[in-house]
Amino acid sequence: MKSQANFSLKSCNSFSFESVTSCIYFPESLDDLRQLSSLTNEPFYILGEGSNTLFLAEKAPVIIQPKFMGTSVDECDDAYLVSAGSAENWHQLVTYCVQKGYAGLENLALIPGSVGAAPIQNIGAYGVELSDVIEHVNWYEFATQTLHQLSHEQCQFGYRDSVFKREKRDKGIITQVCLKLPKAWQANISYQGLDSLSAEATPEQVYQRVIEVRQAKLPDPKVKPNAGSFFKNPVVSQQTYQQLVKHYPTMPAYQQSTTQVKLAAGWLIEQAGLKGIKQNGVGVHDKQALVLVNHGEGTGAAIYELARNINQQVFSKFGVSLQPEVRIVSASGLIIKDGFNG
Structure with missing residues (x-):
């Protein structure tokens, strides 16, 4: 090796x-x-x-750092089964599928990272989550030295969550991901930024529009080093949302169930007056408050301290805690925390 x-x-x-x-x-x-x-x-x-x-x-x-490569496609009556090694680049896989006519991933275009990381985080954007199209995941277990095929249900997907972040964390490695892309496809353009497209939009058109919107909002890591959205969008109870919306009637919100509502973390940060701030060589992006950037002279510790301060100020104003979407690593390994408390 x-x-x-x-x-x-x-x-x-x-x-x-x-x-x-x-x-x-x-x-x-x-x-x-x-x-x-x-x-x-x-x-x-x-x-x-x-x-x-x-x-x-x-x-x-x-x-x-796994290096499992390769992509293959199997066709069945109602879908295409696309299998990709965990080290394949996610956006390149999306591009490949769109070019080949395998629709279903276009809303997830330009999300950085590898294919193997995608199910761990259950990546999502513009009204689509990876869990919508996962067929199964091949996962190697260290303890038994066995390769398992985990079904969609066994992956236990949630909002930016999966079994790989919980029970199976650090107990094995994803080697391959299999996606089921239905032949019966309909454009998902309900999300803000895509709603300018027509209902007859093609996968290619949705793909191009997603790229345009992301490039307009998010800084290129090669120009302004960043890890995309640093925070998850917080999910609160219906009761908490009703209390907040009385004071902030323009607050963006997305109903998740009869009892839960998702809020926009970027909006909360911006309303707390933190958009564009800079400190200790790092800062909040001036166009998208969800993104924390390294201005060239920052450190990981400085980003973490900035994130803690943002959480404190958002909680002080709204009573809502933010949780990191980014995985935080010390010399002792991955740090697992509920938000930035403690």
């Missing part, structure tokens, strides 16, 4: 923060994965493309 000691991760995280791991491993076969079993007794972190990772310090834990 390929590996490298004292490896700089600066080019492996989209915040472009310097962090060094004592060793990084690049498994690309089941034999390689079997060799990793002895490593899981020490702090480690499984890294995709680093587009959703914040390294807090200059020292990182042992890194495992």
Whole structure:
């Protein structure tokens, strides 16, 4: 198995923060994965493309970066089954499917990261979540050295959540993802920004419009290092929402069920007067308050402190806590916290 000691991760995280791991491993076969079993007794972190990772310090834990590649398509009566290795680039897979006429992923265009990271986070955008099209996930379990095929139900998807962030966290590696893209397709253009398209819009048109909207809103990480949306959109009770909307009648909200409502984290941050602020070499993007950026001289610790301050001020104004969407990594591995409390 390929590996490298004292490896700089600066080019492996989209915040472009310097962090060094004592060793990084690049498994690309089941034999390689079997060799990793002895490593899981020490702090480690499984890294995709680093587009959703914040390294807090200059020292990182042992890194495992899977390199499973390849894409294949099987056709059945009512759908196309698209299988892709976990190291494939997500946007390139979306582009491939749109070009080949396999519709269903176009709303998820230009989301950075790898295919293997997508189900962990249950990525979503513009009214579509990955869980809408997942057929199954191939997952290698360290303890049993066994490759499992996990069904959609076994993945236990939720809003930016899955079993891979809970019971199966750090217990294995996703090697391949299989997507079921129905032949009976209808454009999903209900989300703001896409509603200018006609009901007869093609997958290609939806794909191009999504790219235009994302590029207009979100900074290019190569120009302004960032990890996209830093915070999840908070989900509150219907009662909490009713209390808030009395004071803030223009507050954007999305009904999730009869008892829960999703709020727009970016709107909350902007209303707290934090859009565009800068401190300690980092800041809040001036066009999209959900995005925290490295202005070139910042650190992971500075981003984390900024995020904590944002959460405190939003909670002070609205009584709503924000939770990070970005995965936060210290020298001891992934930090799991409920918001920024404690």
